[in-house]
Amino acid sequence: MRVEKRRIALALLTILVCSGCAVNQASGGDPQVSTGQIQAQQQLADKVDQAAESMTSSPAPDPSPADQPADPPEEKAEKLVPYKGPVEHIFFHPLIAYPELAFDNDSMSKGYDDWFVTVKEFDKIIQSLYANNYILVDIHSLIDETQQNGKTIVTQKELLLPENKKPLVLSIDDMNYYDYMLQNGNVYKLILDDQGNIATYSLTPAGEKNIAYDNEIIPILDQFVKEHSDFSFHGAKGVIALTGYQGVLGYRTNLLDSPTYATEKEEALKVIKRLKETGWTFASHGYGHLDANKVSYDRLASDTQQWKKEVESLTGPVNVYIYPYGSRVETDSKKYRLLVDSGFDILCSVGPAPYLKVKPDALMMDRRHIDGISLKTQGERMLGLFNASEVIDSVRPVDPKPNVAAGKQPPAKKASPSTSAVKK
Numbered sequence: 190m191r192v193e194k195r196r197i198a199l200a201l202l203t204i205l206v207c208s209g210c211a212v213n214q215a216s217g218g219d220p221q222v223s224t225g226q227i228q229a230q231q232q233l234a235d236k237v238d239q240a241a242e243s244m245t246s247s248p249a250p251d252p253s254p255a256d257q258p259a260d261p262p263e264e265k266a267e268k269l270v271p272y273k274g275p276v277e278h279i280f281f282h283p284l285i286a287y288p289e290l291a292f293d294n295d296s297m298s299k300g301y302d303d304w305f306v307t308v309k310e311f312d313k314i315i316q317s318l319y320a321n322n323y324i325l326v327d328i329h330s331l332i333d334e335t336q337q338n339g340k341t342i343v344t345q346k347e348l349l350l351p352e353n354k355k356p357l358v359l360s361i362d363d364m365n366y367y368d369y370m371l372q373n374g375n376v377y378k379l380i381l382d383d384q385g386n387i388a389t390y391s392l393t394p395a396g397e398k399n400i401a402y403d404n405e406i407i408p409i410l411d412q413f414v415k416e417h418s419d420f421s422f423h424g425a426k427g428v429i430a431l432t433g434y435q436g437v438l439g440y441r442t443n444l445l446d447s448p449t450y451a452t453e454k455e456e457a458l459k460v461i462k463r464l465k466e467t468g469w470t471f472a473s474h475g476y477g478h479l480d481a482n483k484v485s486y487d488r489l490a491s492d493t494q495q496w497k498k499e500v501e502s503l504t505g506p507v508n509v510y511i512y513p514y515g516s517r518v519e520t521d522s523k524k525y526r527l528l529v530d531s532g533f534d535i536l537c538s539v540g541p542a543p544y545l546k547v548k549p550d551a552l553m554m555d556r557r558h559i560d561g562i563s564l565k566t567q568g569e570r571m572l573g574l575f576n577a578s579e580v581i582d583s584v585r586p587v588d589p590k591p592n593v594a595a596g597k598q599p600p601a602k603k604a605s606p607s608t609s610a611v612k613k
């Protein structure tokens with residue numbers, strides 16, 4: 190038990206480092222962490238909650254009341270043309286809903302400055318992506334799967350999109366609402382409102398209950414697509430990447446023996462069902478947020494099994510794997526075989542530009558990290574998407590010594606620039 194708690198504590202400490210999820214950490218070894226820090230993190234880990242069920246490969250548009258006059262978009266003879274260019278894939282972490290908690294000069298503030306974006310920033314980014322003719326597509330629409338001799342063969346599928354539109358895949362990592370997030374300015378969980386729509390639940394810094402629609406990616410995008418239907422191709426929204434060690438979506442479904450487990454699971458299932466109905470899909474982000482490249486085969490195997498048992502049992506079948514820390518494994522390795530044989534045929538890492546490669550057994554895709562580091566230091570690279578200097582929120586702390594020098598390569602795979610910041 191102590192070992193398990195310690196593992197969770199270490200995972201908590203390293204999760205922020207991950208951020209870019211891009212980055213890496215000391216996952217394999219034991220980071221130099223003080224006893225006090227571990228105890229603090231263990232207290233966090235003790236506070237747990239939980240989550241839920243099936244997946245969609247083709248998201249349905251937000252269902253509207255059944256008796257609307259029949260004029261479905263499909264019947265408008267939508268003009269579609271083959272798309273030949275690069276496919277952008279960007280990712281975020283859950284938004285900073287309360288900057289005063291994120292940037293309060295505690296030990297997590299630097300990590301939040303590096304790896305998260307604020308609500309204001311996200312709103313501007315979405316506006317800009319829309320103005321630049323991007324359209325959200327379902328990641329599953331990038332491939333065809335056929336069966337040959339009992340094996341699944343993956344091929345790239347031609348995208349047909351409305352003229353002048355550019356495809357955009359959006360993913361959200363670590364949408365678990367870990368204990369540390371609750372104390373540092375993220376919302377607490379996703380919930381269903383009285384109408385059965387997705388909202389967020391949190392306590393404000395003043396301790397008041399807050400049910401909102403304007404402080405997290407999912408309800409913000411739901412609303413944006415409602416108002417700008419041409420920002421979403423056939424109702425697609427984004428990919429929600431989940432770990433499992435502190436449950437999912439703010440529900441502590443990892444506490445299998447807890448008296449609250451049944452309730453947490455039931456609530457999570459309802460939220461998951463609604464997310465799937467409204468164009469959201471799910472990905473595995475590993476159970477324990479491990480660096481797949483660094484851990485042993487056996488550890489990756491048991492982690493994958495545990496994810497399937499505790500998370501996929503709630504979300505339903507998932508074929509997208511989003512490597513924590515932007516790690517990746519070699520395609521001729523046993524670990525790659527393990528992931529593919531576990532049902533994952535879309536494998537996503539992190540990189541500085543769109544990258545997509547198809548092998549017979551899987552699609553490999555890189556994602557760009559959108560966070561404080563990229564906003565502050567990779568503005569030029571982001572220009573086709575948005576103007577970072579116009580996006581950056583003035584609520585961010587002024588950093589006299591930026592973590593990553595301007596123009597430096599992003600923390601894609603190796604070497605986390607922020608390890609010290611998170612541990613300090």
Ligand SMILES: [Zn+2]
Nearest residue numbers: 207210362363
């Ligand atoms: Zn992550």
